[in-house]
Amino acid sequence: MLVVGAGPTGLVLALWLTRLGVSVRIIDSAPKGGSTSRALAVQARTLELYRQIGLADEVVERGLQVQAINLWVSGKREAHAVFGQLGAGLSPYPFALVYPQDEHEWLLADHLAQRGVEVERRAEFVGLEEAAGRLLVRLRRPDGSMETCETAYLAGCDGAHSAVRGALGIGFEGGAYEHLFYVADVEATGPVMNGELHVALDRSEFLAVFPLMHGNARLVGTVRDDAAHARQVLSWTDVSRHVIEQLGIRVTRVNWFSTYRVHHRVAEHFRKGRTFLLGDAAHIHSPVGGQGMNTGIGDAVNLAWKLAAVLHGRAGTSILDSYEPERIAFARRLVDTTDRAFTAVTSNRPIARRVRLNVVPVMLPALFKFAAARRLLFRTVSQTAVNYRDGPLSAGRAGAVRGGDRLPWVKLEDGHDNFSPLSSLDWQVHVYGALGPGMEAICRERRLPLHVFRWSEEMRRARIVRDALYLVRPDGYVALAQAPASADALAEYLDTRNLT
DSSP states (O other): OEEEOOOOHHHHHHHHHTTTTTOOOEEEEESOSSSSSSSOEEEEEHHHHHTTOOHHHHHHHSSEEEEEEEEEEEEEEEEEEEEHHHHHHTTTTTTTEEEOHHHHHHHHHHHHHHTTOOOEEEEEEEEEEEEEEEEEEEEEOOSEEEEEEEOOOOEEEEOOHHHHHHTOOOOOOEEEEEEEEEEEEEESSSSSSSSSSSEEEEEOEEEEEEOOOGOOOEEEEEOOHHHHHSSSSGGGGGGHHHHHTTTOOOEEEEEEEEEEEEEEEEOSSSSETTTTEEEETEEEEOOTOOOOOHHHHHHHHHHHHHHHHHHHHSSGGGGGGGGHHHHHHHHHHHHHHHHHHHHHHHHHHHHHHHHIIIHHHHOOOOOOOTTHHHHHHHHHHTTTTTTOOTSSTEEEEEEEEETTOOOOBBBBTSSBTTEEEEEOOOOOEEEEEEOOOTTTHHHHTTOEEEEEEOOOOHHHTTTTTTOOOEEEOOTTTTEESSSSSSHHHHHHHHHHBBOO
């Protein structure tokens, strides 16, 4: 398996594949890993996936847990929400985590190296052709010489300007937002330098303040229009101080500064033959909600276990057909929702300005008073609400849980939880309560791990149905939900999809 691109998406794909016993080669055209950080947020769903491969505890330990989010409008704090209250009972990680992308990449690459796979630097993808059921991929080595690499499958994780996507001739429709944005890592003082996340809105400006380790902060905001049009090379002096001063931020040192245009694009296809697109090579969108890197990691996990199943002969190649519809549907929804949200908080149009200055200050505090609204916010931002209900691998329903939903998280009476068995990275059957007739026999016959959990009221609160059948995929999503449990339905599901 060849992975092109050693950002978080490519590294996670390589890690999952090696954990599943697949031989991997990963290349990157850059001479070294990133030394500056774009993405910061590691969402709860990503931590759940990391837990399956033994990474979550280390990432949490190295990162900074953000306890609360604050919304400011015209210099006045209008809303305050504590993350622990938002996600309590929904995930083992009911918080937002800040962990800079460069440090994140180093950690992933180190774990990959421990598994015997080193990132090949200064190795450039040039082109490919498919022949006799294999791919012949042309690479340029660091010394400039050419190499032809033969591989069963290729993953393009090589970013927004993907050479792999270009070689496939796949379109990347979308556009860019009107404003030029800046990102700055700073040392500063002031009341908002308190380890919480702050988002400030004004008539014509937007500012987000992300806490970093050691009391530093990441500022993301809009560059003054006059400066953006006057010069190509911009600096911290071109940043408007209006909202910064409103929040009482006193910057003493700027450690890193950059400007960028925010794009919103989704590739026409995420797969062509034996080649797949993942991460920014497949979709890019606004930074609202810290979704970008996490979405790429979700792509990687979704594809990894399917490729491993095919390469190990445990599933037919048709299972790979599910990657694109499952991930492209989510990417399109994400681009659409973040586009609307980002436009609302940054646009200079009168309607958008009226919404953020007059409607938001009234609506958000009122919404945050309701537990259902707080939980919806957490589920949306944390990506625990991502589902594949319309995908070809999803079937059945048990109460509120349908095939394609993430398995609801339940803390058990013994202090453990129902996510612990997911570390096997294998298909498994969960029953909460009592086994139905024939269930033990069919699981033994099909060599399916069977986990029977003693019933508790905590399960009911998690929307789990007593005595129902939940066939769980290697990535922790429910493939088949059935109430009452039926051994025949389980056998039919596996046979129809050629799963062994």
